[in-house]
Amino acid sequence: MYGPGQQTPVHDHMVWGFVGMLRGAELSQRYRANTDGSLIADGEPDRLEPGMVDALLPAEGDIHQVFNAYKDKPSISIHLYGGNIGAVNRHVFDLASGQPKTFISGYSSDLVPNVWDRSASRKT
Numbered sequence: 001m002y003g004p005g006q007q008t009p010v011h012d013h014m015v016w017g018f019v020g021m022l023r024g025a026e027l028s029q030r031y032r033a034n035t036d037g038s039l040i041a042d043g044e045p046d047r048l049e050p051g052m053v054d055a056l057l058p059a060e061g062d063i064h065q066v067f068n069a070y071k072d073k074p075s076i077s078i079h080l081y082g083g084n085i086g087a088v089n090r091h092v093f094d095l096a097s098g099q100p101k102t103f104i105s106g107y108s109s110d111l112v113p114n115v116w117d118r119s120a121s122r123k124t
């Protein structure tokens with residue numbers, strides 16, 4: 001979820017991923033390395049609308065920056081990664097130099113609710 005007008009730094013993922021858009025909209029601006037090592041925008045931003053899915057593949061270049069497309073409402077998307085993304089060594093980038101800085105995102109909650117278990121309500 002991104003708050004109104006929220007955006008990420010330029011970052012990579014180091015594992016494959018899929019982003020499924022639920023509500024609102026998000027813009028994903030991809031970047032690629034220039035000959036001098038700096039990072040430059042790779043085409044126009046992709047706009048994800050509800051029902052659309054974006055794939056992130058490190059082998060094809062997965063450096064991007066994500067923006068909530070709306071300034072007045074949140075965006076909600078579901079992310080599926082090919083690893084424990086909160087514990088993966090990832091990178092944010094300085095565009096001018098292309099230099100990566102390692103980070104580990106962690107998770108915003110210590111609890112993982114089991115939203116799929118509806119067995120209790122079906123037993124009654």
Ligand SMILES: [Fe+2]
Nearest residue numbers: 011013064066
């Ligand atoms: Fe991302």
